[in-house]
Amino acid sequence: MTTVPAAQNDSNADDGFATMAIHAGQDPEALTGSVAVPIYQTSTYAQDQVGVLRAGYDYSRAGNPTRTALETALAALEGGRFGHAFSSGMAAADTALRAMLKPGEHLVIPNDAYGGTFRLIDKVLVPWGISYTAVPLSDLDAVQAAMTPATKLIWAETPTNPLLNIADIAGLAEIAHQSGAKLVVDNTFASPYLQQPLALGADVALHSTTKYLGGHSDVIGGALITSDQELGEAFGFHLKSMGGVAGPFDSWLTLRGVKTLAVRMDRHCDNAEAVADMLLSQKKVRKVYYPGIPEHPGHDIAAGQMLRFGGMVSFRVVGGQEEAVKICSRTRLFTLAESLGGIESLIEHPGLMTHASVAGSSLEVPDDLIRLSVGIEDIEDLLADLADALA
Structure with missing residues (x-):
């Protein structure tokens, strides 16, 4: 199976946010001129010869044009190079954690983290061999004190859910990178319209696209955006291998929501x-x-x-x-x-x-x-x- 490369942000960097939300990855469809991105409701794609793909697609778990449009738009809005769209925010979180950590390693999390994230880390990843420390991420001294030689990741939410605490993204990035670790920022509460973690030094921006990006309480989804090519490739590999992909209709609904973000x-x-x-x-x-x-x-x-x-x-x-x-x-x-x-x-x-x-x-x-x-x-x-x- 050939993997479609991670969607890359190729939008005009001079365009404003609202313009990118409507146009990034969303050119009129070539065959008919459809202004709206079509819903490519297909599981597989015809090949002209063995291994010769018409547009880089062979199977929709590996890639789908509707999903690619969404991934391109999200990457543009977060100012990143690589975007990946998932079936839920928790699927995105699980992929990030498994791609960025291995058994024996440690991460720092907020002491008021979203309950679903805590459950994933505490009940699923700890038995897998991951350890964590929960600290108030608004206290950079506490974060620094929680770092160990095994710490490979700081997992941040800002604002946090539900206490709306604020973390200094640039400060967290400095602590993480000085220790050889990475910083993931769950940007769900802010949305890329209000906050862009990558520009502040974060390595990954995570979203439950169910929330503000979709915006209409009618779709479940998640996303990871990064400018780090190695991470982008790792997320793409895990997404294809673990299978938590956003379907074409869910991608289309989310893309429709993004336009009015x-x-x-x-x-x-x-x-x-x-x-x-x-x-x-x-x-x-x-x-x-x-x-x-x-x-x-x-x-x-x-x-x-x-x-x-x-x-x-x-x-x-x-x-x-x-x-x-x-x-x-x-x-x-x-x-x-x-x-x-x-x-x-x-x-x-x-x-x-x-x-x-x-x-x-x-x-x-x-x-x-x-x-x-x-x-x-x-x-x-x-x-x-x-x-x-x-x-």
Whole structure:
């Protein structure tokens, strides 16, 4: 089987972000002139002779033109050279970890990492022979102290899920590279519109494309982007060998979402800023987590490495878990559901939902914490809905 090379970013470097989101890897289709990238719903491709491929494709696990278009677009948006699209964000994370680590090696992770990432590392990779240390990545001294001769990877989220802590990407990259390690940044919460880790020194940007990149809560996917050719080739090999590829229809849906990422993210940020301000004035709210608040401990770093502060807001309430659960059940427009980054607003209780897997561990989240994915509805309606739920 011949492997199609990893999709490379060949877009015009002078193009703006929104222009690349619409055009990178998405030229009109040659045969008919179709402006939209076709859905190449096929598993295999005819060969003119044995081993002579018409466009580099022989089997859709190895490569598919719709997926290639998405991979090219994502690489362009992250300012990377190589992009790979996966069937889920966790498939992307698993591939990155297995391609970059081997048994006996060590990684550093956030002490408030996403529950699914923690579960993968703690329950799947530790039995495989990997070890890890969880530290607050906002504390560079703590990160430095956690590095060992066996450390080959720093795994970062910024902002983190669900406490919205901020890590200094450039600072983490310096620590990693001085120790001969690599830095992966899960850029899901920020999206490439708000933050580009590769430009700040990271080796890999990871996404759950299910979230802001897809943007419509109708597709599951993941992505890895890098400018390191060796890593790009390793990700491509593991993707083909392990098989967690994005299908053509899922790739098409994600690509459609990518086209409107810039305009959607501006509206998400507008609404989240207003929601955070409103929550600060509520008597039932004990604490608000949003990097756009000047008092947030990571505000200055976020302001330096992000375009804006994102669409995610978390807060703690008076009355503990019981009251938090009640508030989650009382909203009308904020739908009680897991996931995030869609056009509709969502509310959830991390301790009982997305982060239940860290219960009882050092990564356990507060039981009075509520997480909001602020959508793009009219802000007056969202504020009224939250006020009613908190009343």
